[in-house]
Amino acid sequence: xxxxxxxxxxxxxxxxxxxxxxxxxxxxxxxxxxxxxxxxxxxxxxxxxxxxxxxxxxxxxxxxxxxxxxxxxxxxxxxxxxxxxxxxxxxxxxxxxxxxxxxxxxxxxxxxxxxxx
Amino acid sequence: xxxxxxxxxxxxxxxxxxxxxxxxxxxxxxxxxxxxxxxxxxxxxxxxxxxxxxxxxxxxxxxxxxxxxxxxxxxxxxxxxxxxxxxxxxxxxxxxxxxxxxxxxxxxxxxx
Numbered sequence: 001x002x003x004x005x006x007x008x009x010x011x012x013x014x015x016x017x018x019x020x021x022x023x024x025x026x027x028x029x030x031x032x033x034x035x036x037x038x039x040x041x042x043x044x045x046x047x048x049x050x051x052x053x054x055x056x057x058x059x060x061x062x063x064x065x066x067x068x069x070x071x072x073x074x075x076x077x078x079x080x081x082x083x084x085x086x087x088x089x090x091x092x093x094x095x096x097x098x099x100x101x102x103x104x105x106x107x108x109x110x111x112x113x114x115x116x117x
Numbered sequence: 118x119x120x121x122x123x124x125x126x127x128x129x130x131x132x133x134x135x136x137x138x139x140x141x142x143x144x145x146x147x148x149x150x151x152x153x154x155x156x157x158x159x160x161x162x163x164x165x166x167x168x169x170x171x172x173x174x175x176x177x178x179x180x181x182x183x184x185x186x187x188x189x190x191x192x193x194x195x196x197x198x199x200x201x202x203x204x205x206x207x208x209x210x211x212x213x214x215x216x217x218x219x220x221x222x223x224x225x226x227x228x229x
Binding site: 043109 | 161206216217219220224
């Protein structure tokens with residue numbers, strides 16, 4: 001149980017285009033999902049917290065107009081990188097908080113490797 | 118202070134040995150401490166977690182030791198195997214499921 005999927009797993013796009021990444025909780029409901037960014041050999045950097053049906057809360061320094069987050073249902077959140085540039089190339093990972101678990105454990109997706117050329 | 122300090126940065130252990138990774142925190146409001154295992158190119162996987170009302174939790178070869186007064190917790194991997202070679206992150210959070218504060222990670226290599 002507690003499986004989180006991400007799609008796509010890898011995407012290459014041209015500078016100036018937008019890319020959408022989907023995060024789904026497959027076997028549990030997630031009122032809260034989190035989006036992270038990870039650079040090589042570094043820890044996870046929280047970008048934003050999204051709650052189902054409400055606006056996402058962005059961490060300091062994260063451009064909300066560039067990284068659009070939508071959490072339309074209890075099992076789906078999307079991250080859209082708008083007008084992508086090479087510096088946006090990174091490993092993006094989502095996590096979902098399991099509502100029914102006593103301590104709200106977070107389960108992570110497999111990640112999406114974004115390369116902007 | 119929200120920081121979680123993790124050490125060592127990297128660790129090499131012989132097959133069958135014990136791997137020990139340490140974390141320390143400042144925020145006494147933290148009440149949930151998970152450990153995650155991450156393989157290259159993959160997302161982190163929840164390995165084991167502990168609450169501060171217990172001093173130790175064991176699941177198979179993995180044990181968390183928790184010292185509330187010292188504000189430290191550690192992961193012990195017994196009988197380490199080459200398949201355990203990965204990056205390990207400690208984390209902490211408050212209030213049951215709020216955002217996680219991650220440690221900086223430890224790259225573990227288990228050699229034959």
